Amino acid sequence: MSLFGLGSRNQRTFRTKKSAPSGSKGEQLRKHIYITLGSGNLREAVQLPPGEDLHEWLAINTVDFFNQVYMLYGTLTEFCTPSSCPTMSAGPKYEYRWADGVKIKKPVQVCAPKYMDYLMDWIETQLDDESIFPQKFGVAFPCNFEDVVKTMFKRLFRVYAHIYHSHFQKIVALKEKAHLNTCFKHFVLFTWEFQFIDKAELAPLDELLHSILQL
DSSP: OOTTOOOOSOGGGOOOOOOOOBSHHHHHHHHHHHHHHHTTOHHHHTSOOTTOOHHHHHHHHHHHHHHHHHHHHHTTTTTSOTTTOSSEESSTTOEEOBOOSSSOOSOBOOOHHHHHHHHHHHHHHHHHOTTTSOSBTTSOOOTTHHHHHHHHHHHHHHHHHHHHHHSHHHHHHTTOHHHHHHHHHHHHHHHHHTTOSOHHHHGGGHHHHHHHHTO
């Protein structure tokens, strides 16, 4: 199944799929990703190819992971509502509040759908900003690029945590369990490879993570 092959019952939530930087190098890196993913070796697929630029590799994969999470959540929009998910949570112990440091500086409690709206708008703003994510290869990335990417991955993980804790049975009913698990495993192995998420942030899915990483 294509990574972006999931349908949606609520098309209003869908936006144009984000594109990675253009150019022959981008095509080469994307081809490498698809070949390694096709081999079924996810651990190999997340590794920086020999001789390639780290930031270019991170940029292309960040766009892909954003698209994956967005499409996955899109299958659940009619089930993840303000009434069913009044907070953005991952079980009873973990609640995520939103702040972007610009429009909303102090973390605020919002329902899960609103959190998702804020998150997707925020990520798209970063991806569309060519001073952060250059659209042509060879253009220098900002000195804080890895910090921006780390924040993105931390927040995308929260979407997975919410899906597993609040909507997993619906995912099973939609026959998307295998797809979710594969996408999440790929995401986790990538974040682990580059140490993008602190262990404390991963706690809501600790048992699943141990199974994936074989710690």
